Every structure is written in C-alpha cells, then in structure tokens.
Amino acid sequence: MTHAQKLPVAIVVLAAIAAPCLVTNTAAQQPPYDVVPEAEPPYYRVRYEASDELGQLCFPVKYTVWIPAEVQTLRGVVVHQHGCGEGSCKSGLTGAYDLHWQALAKKHDCALLSPSYEQPQEADCQRWCDPRNGSAATFDRALKDLGVMSGHAELANAPLALWGHSGGGHWCGGMVMTQPERIAAAWLRSGVPLFEANSERTEIRPHSLPEAALQVPMMCNPGTKEGVTVTDGRFAKVWPANVAFFGKVRGRGGLVGVAIDPLTAHECGNSRYMAIPWLDECLGLRLPANHGDALKVISQDTAWLAEPKETTAIPAAKFDGDPLKMGWLPSESIAKAWMQFRQDTNVDDFSPPPAPTHVVCEGNELRWSAEADLESGVGKFIVMRDGKLLAEVSGNGKNRFGRQLFQNLQYSDTPAQPLAKMEFTDTTAIEKTHEYQIITVNTVGLKSAPTVAVRSSN
Numbered sequence: 001m002t003h004a005q006k007l008p009v010a011i012v013v014l015a016a017i018a019a020p021c022l023v024t025n026t027a028a029q030q031p032p033y034d035v036v037p038e039a040e041p042p043y044y045r046v047r048y049e050a051s052d053e054l055g056q057l058c059f060p061v062k063y064t065v066w067i068p069a070e071v072q073t074l075r076g077v078v079v080h081q082h083g084c085g086e087g088s089c090k091s092g093l094t095g096a097y098d099l100h101w102q103a104l105a106k107k108h109d110c111a112l113l114s115p116s117y118e119q120p121q122e123a124d125c126q127r128w129c130d131p132r133n134g135s136a137a138t139f140d141r142a143l144k145d146l147g148v149m150s151g152h153a154e155l156a157n158a159p160l161a162l163w164g165h166s167g168g169g170h171w172c173g174g175m176v177m178t179q180p181e182r183i184a185a186a187w188l189r190s191g192v193p194l195f196e197a198n199s200e201r202t203e204i205r206p207h208s209l210p211e212a213a214l215q216v217p218m219m220c221n222p223g224t225k226e227g228v229t230v231t232d233g234r235f236a237k238v239w240p241a242n243v244a245f246f247g248k249v250r251g252r253g254g255l256v257g258v259a260i261d262p263l264t265a266h267e268c269g270n271s272r273y274m275a276i277p278w279l280d281e282c283l284g285l286r287l288p289a290n291h292g293d294a295l296k297v298i299s300q301d302t303a304w305l306a307e308p309k310e311t312t313a314i315p316a317a318k319f320d321g322d323p324l325k326m327g328w329l330p331s332e333s334i335a336k337a338w339m340q341f342r343q344d345t346n347v348d349d350f351s352p353p354p355a356p357t358h359v360v361c362e363g364n365e366l367r368w369s370a371e372a373d374l375e376s377g378v379g380k381f382i383v384m385r386d387g388k389l390l391a392e393v394s395g396n397g398k399n400r401f402g403r404q405l406f407q408n409l410q411y412s413d414t415p416a417q418p419l420a421k422m423e424f425t426d427t428t429a430i431e432k433t434h435e436y437q438i439i440t441v442n443t444v445g446l447k448s449a450p451t452v453a454v455r456s457s458n
Contacts, residue, residue: 032090033062033118037097037419042067044149046142057134058127060118063142064096067150068106074152075287076110076159076184077143078279082117082412083166083191084125091412092116098415099370099407100377104276107374108283111155113146114414115139126203129167129191131174154291161279162186165268165412173207173218173245180212184295185282187275189221189413190238190266192245214254215297217282217330220246221271223264228309235266246308250324255298257327258308259338263345268413270345270402273443274337277347277375281334303328304335311342345402349375355448356381356422356438362456364429368422368438376442378406383424384437384450395420403443 039045047062067074080101082092095101095114105112117128117135128135140156147155161184164172169191176183177193193207220242222228227239242258249256259278263269286295305326306313313335316323329335337347353373360367372378380394395406396416407415426434437450 029060029118032086033060033093033116035417036062036093037064037417039064041150042069043096044146046145046149048138048141051134055132055134057138059123061128061135061138061142062093062116062118063113063139063146064093064116065111065113065146065150065155066096066102066105067111067152068102068109071106071109071152073109073291074111074154074158075108075291076161076283077155078105078108078110078112078161079163079172080112080114080414081162081164081168081171082115082414083164083168084119084129086119086121088166088168088412089117089119091410091414094410094415094417094419097407097419099372100272100276100374100405103372103374103377104280104283106371107280108287110161110283111152111158113143115142124203125167126170126201129170129174130205131171131178132205135171136175136178157182158291159184159287159295161283163189163275163279163413164191165189166191166266168412176213176216176218177207177209180210180216181295183216184286185217185279187219187221187279188245189268189271189275190223190226190235192220192241194241195244195248209248209252209254214249214252215295217255217286217298217328218249218257219275219278220256220258221261221275222258223261223266223269225265228260230265233265238266243308246327250326250328253324255328255330257306257329257338259327259341260309261345262342267401267411268409270341272413273345273347273376273403274341277337278330278334280374281330285330298330302331304332305329306335306338311339313339347375349373349442349444349446351375352446353378353440353442353448356440356451359436359438359451359453360456361436361453363432364426366424366426366436366438366453368451368453370422370438370440373440373442373446376444376446377403379404379441379443379445380406381422381424382439382441382447383426384439385426385429385434387435387437390426390436391424393422393424405443 080095144156147153162172169188173193226235303316356370358369396408436453440448
C-alpha cells in the first residue's frame with residue numbers, strides 16, 4: 001500500500017473563531033480565496049479558521065503540500081511563502097503545484113508546501129508575516145495534520161528550506177531568528193526581518209540574532225529597482241533594509257549573501273533560476289543522512305565571496321580583505337551562477353530536461369505527464385506526428401514576470417490559474433494509426449528525448 005492509499009483525501013477545516021484584525025466572515029470562503037486547485041494525492045490540504053486568542057493567527061489560512069511519489073521517508077520540506085496583500089496571498093494557492101519547485105523538492109526527498117493566508121487587502125500583514133504572531137504555531141499544526149493525512153508523520157519535525165517573497169521574506173527570516181535549528185536554508189526575496197525598532201512602523205517588532213542563526217545559509221534577493229538603482233518610490237526602502245540585515249548577520253560571521261536582481265523591482269522575475277540552484281546546493285550540504293539527526297554544519301573550505309553590489313566573486317581562500325563585508329556563497333558552481341545572475345539573470349544550463357512520461361493517445365486526444373528540468377523548468381512541449389512537427393503546447397500565454405514557463409508565472413513566483421494542462425487534441429488527424437511523440441523543452445530551449453504515445457485500448 002502506498003502513502004497516497006493509506007488515508008482518504010480530505011480538506012480539514014478547524015477551529016472557527018472570529019478574529020480582531022479586519023477579517024471578514026469566513027464561514028464561506030470569499031474571493032479571491034474561493035477558487036482553489038483540487039488537492040488529490042499526491043496533494044493534501046488543510047484549512048484553519050481565524051482565532052481571536054492573543055498570540056494566535058488572526059487570519060484563515062490554507063496549507064497545500066505535494067509529496068513526491070514513492071518517497072519512503074521525507075528528508076525535509078521546501079516552503080514557498082507568498083507576500084502581503086490579497087493578490088500575493090491568493091498566489092500561494094498554486095505554489096505546491098509548481099513543476100520547477102517540485103523538481104527541487106523531489107531531488108532531496110522533500111515535500112513542497114505552500115501556505116495561502118486569507119488576508120484582506122487592507123489588513124496588517126504583520127499579523128501573519130511575523131511568525132511570533134501565531135503563524136509559526138499554525139504552520140507546525142499544519143505539518144502535523146498533513147503528516148497524518150499523507151501517511152508521512154515525519155513532516156511534523158522535518159528540516160525546512162524556506163523561500164519567501166516580500167512579507168514572506170520577513171516570515172522566512174523570522175523563522176531563522178526564532179527557530180534556527182530546524183532551518184536548512186532561507187532565500188529572502190525582497191523582504192528581510194528587522195533587528196531594530198522602526199519608528200514609522202511601530203507594529204513591527206525587532207528580532208534578536210541568536211548564535212545558531214549564523215550557521216543557517218541565507219540569501220537576500222532584492223530587485224535593483226527597490227532602492228539600489230531606483231531610490232524613490234514604493235519599494236525604495238527594501239535595499240536599505242537588506243543592507244542593515246546583511247551587515248548585522250554577516251558582521252557576526254553569518255552565512256549570508258546578496259543577489260541583487262538586475263532587472264526587476266518588487267516582482268520576482270527570473271529569480272527562481274538562481275534561488276533553486278542555491279537551495280539545491282544548500283540542501284545537499286545541510287540535510288542529514290538520517291531522519292531526526294541534526295542539520296550539518298557547512299564547511300567553509302569551498303566558500304566564495306562577492307561584494308553585494310558588484311558582479312564578480314572570488315574564492316574565499318584567495319581573498320585578502322575583510323570577508324565579513326563580502327557576501328557569502330557556498331561553492332564555485334553557485335558563485336559562477338551568481339555572477340551570471342547579477343549580469344542579466346541568464347544562468348547557464350547545459351542539461352536537457354527529463355523526457356515526458358505516461359504519454360497516452362485516445363482517439364485524437366493526447367495526455368502526458370512531465371517533470372521539470374531542475375535548472376530551467378518547463379518552457380513548453382512539442383507534439384510530433386509521424387516524425388514531423390505538429391504543434392507546440394505552451395501553457396497559459398506570455399509570462400510578464402520572466403522567462404516563458406509552461407505554467408506561466410504570477411507576481412509572487414507561482415503558477416497561474418487555471419493550471420496549465422498537459423494535453424493536446426489533434427483536430428487534423430485523418431487516420432487512427434498516426435504515431436505521436438511528446439518532447440519537453442526547458443526555458444533555455446534544450447529539448448528532452450521524445451516519448452512515444454501509447455494508444456489507449458478504450
């Protein structure tokens with residue numbers, strides 16, 4: 001019996017109590033949170049209502065997790081955390097369905113989890129993006145409940161690899177500051193926690209920097225138009241906040257780097273092509289061989305260093321200045337990717353994607369499955385008929401926030417709804433003996449081997 005067969009599919013709705021932070025009546029879910037992808041295995045979902053208890057989460061929230069097929073014991077959880085506001089919160093509904101992030105999770109026998117806080121637009125998102133305000137406790141509750149649902153009880157105490165955008169960056173950084181022993185790595189896109197009180201935002205409580213947090217690899221990832229090259233406007237304070245965070249953590253020897261996105265403002269752009277390889281490297285260096293063991297400490301023998309606003313990196317062993325003023329990078333391969341990202345975000349990829357699987361032809365209708373290329377994701381699919389190009393299947397239209405992805409991309413780095421389907425109907429078929437092949441193409445144009453469709457007997 002597989003894990004997916006152990007327990008029935010369910011969406012758990014728990015503890016309905018009204019909350020004092022501009023939460024509307026949530027007994028029936030309100031737009032934009034009422035359009036939700038199905039959660040059939042290998043996907044599982046829980047939803048919790050808001051609480052009015054002091055220190056508890058005052059927004060409703062859904063957590064959706066994807067579990068790789070055939071994994072016996074999960075080694076960790078990759079968390080993809082959205083930012084503040086209704087649009088970003090809604091985007092969290094599809095985070096666990098992202099083929100590219102699934103490829104990262106699967107490589108390391110990890111689950112992929114994406115929260116979606118049901119925050120009204122004008123509500124204070126500090127009520128969830130500061131984990132001390134109840135979101136950490138609710139997150140832990142979700143891991144336990146999802147572990148029971150999926151048959152993977154180890155979810156409850158598995159190491160965490162965190163990615164967060166904007167307020168999600170605050171949340172991820174806050175988790176590092178409050179629970180460093182369980183965090184394998186954290187990528188902070190356009191948002192960092194604060195170490196000093198902010199006179200303009202008195203509701204933001206500063207964090208302390210514990211010694212254990214200095215062992216957690218972190219990457220600050222602001223857009224250049226967030227105060228680096230554009231110094232006014234709504235997001236101009238992102239860069240000064242990153243500078244302060246970097247100075248505090250790196251100044252005490254913390255493993256933190258800075259990867260300024262040279263193309264963007266607050267949108268995530270192509271940052272996943274740097275974030276996923278970086279997290280891949282950190283997971284390889286940090287995850288223990290056995291479940292329950294402590295996270296590994298990263299050796300500094302292979303470290304590289306880079307000045308945050310520049311575009312070149314150097315081996316730490318060859319650097320003769322003050323290393324605590326330089327951004328930290330874990331290895332030569334990541335340093336090379338960082339240098340390419342800093343130039344134009346076009347990180348190299350020379351490996352083709354995996355070939356499609358389960359390609360079935362029923363009449364003139366084709367369906368298939370595919371895994372993403374770890375480095376470059378899935379750009380599109382090619383349909384061949386009798387050895388000749390028939391069509392390209394490219395998903396949900398042009399991606400406004402980065403490279404063209406089959407699943408498209410929202411502002412907060414998650415697939416667009418409705419989720420793109422791997423299917424094609426040959427409306428020009430003239431006979432039932434055509435041979436079809438499907439080819440995966442990644443976002444740098446590399447093609448997989450073709451997979452021949454198997455004709456259904458139905």
